[in-house]
Amino acid sequence: GAVVSQHPSWVICKSGTSVKIECRSLDFQATTMFWYRQFPKQSLMLMATSNEGSKATYEQGVEKDKFLINHASLTLSTLTVTSAHPEDSSFYICSAREDGRDYNEQFFGPGTRLTVL
């Protein structure tokens, strides 16, 4: 149990276009979902935290108008990178947590590699 999927696994897009990444919890209800970004050889950087049905909380320095997060249901959250630029190229990883579980563990999706040309 506790499987999180992400789609797409990788995407290449032109500068100025928008890209949507989906994160789904397949066998549990994700009370909270997290979006991370990871640049090569660096650690995870938390971008935002979202709870189902409410607005996401963004970390300092993350532009909420550029990185749109929607957590409309207990099994789905989406991250839309608007007007993507080459510097947005990165590995985007979501994780999900279900309240009441042992450890309050975060279960990670496999990640989405975004390349902006």
Add this chain to the structure above:
Amino acid sequence: GQNIDQPTEMTATEGAIVQINCTYQTSGFNGLFWYQQHAGEAPTFLSYNVLDGLEEKGRFSSFLSRSKGYSYLLLKELQMKDSASYLCASSDSNYQLIWGAGTKLIIKP
């Protein structure tokens, strides 16, 4: 403040034992996680400690000292597939994870 420190890189020999240390300063500390991350992949859960002491899980063990703000991950009988980054993360009072920068472990034959 919130802070996590772990070594940037370590090298060990196949079949040996390696200990990766992590120190933390976390408000409302709620436990310490270790994750393994292979290049280009998402992190996978290894262990969780919230009480002082050693938790053993096969070849991997994790230790916590809350009074010292210190944890370590111990890997025994190292295999080449253990080459990866090992991420230490502490959980705060809101169950938010504060991540270390990761320790890249290189295993040599």
